[in-house]
Amino acid sequence: MALNDKGIHILAQTAMKRRVQKSPLMPHENDQPTRCALCEREVVQTTRHHLIPRSKGGREVVDLCVPCHKTLHSFFSNRTLLDELHTVEALRQEPEIARYLSWIRKQPDRVIRVAQRNDKR
Ligand SMILES: [Zn+2]
Numbered sequence: 001m002a003l004n005d006k007g008i009h010i011l012a013q014t015a016m017k018r019r020v021q022k023s024p025l026m027p028h029e030n031d032q033p034t035r036c037a038l039c040e041r042e043v044v045q046t047t048r049h050h051l052i053p054r055s056k057g058g059r060e061v062v063d064l065c066v067p068c069h070k071t072l073h074s075f076f077s078n079r080t081l082l083d084e085l086h087t088v089e090a091l092r093q094e095p096e097i098a099r100y101l102s103w104i105r106k107q108p109d110r111v112i113r114v115a116q117r118n119d120k121r
């Protein structure tokens, strides 16, 4: 019985680990607060966003806070991000992002839920 319990326990742990590693938006903890490239808030956790996907030869990577990164991928498809929004400047000028930014800049560094959209561009 004891062996069986242990086996189940180990299985559950492995499954959890795998799920965590799969997420492309997995944030990494910084030793010091880092400025988000988009909203410019200082946050403890940032994620890497490739402005130009590596598959297209792009190397430019920016550190984004979690809500900014989730918002980008919720508002836009990878194609739109690649074709139209592949610089921080272009992102800031996009009306929906601009509206989001004026809101997020007033928010403290805390967990913010970003809803998935059905009308992704
Ligand atoms: Zn941000």
Ligand SMILES: [Zn+2]
Binding pocket: 048, 049, 050, 069, 073
């Ligand atoms: Zn991204």
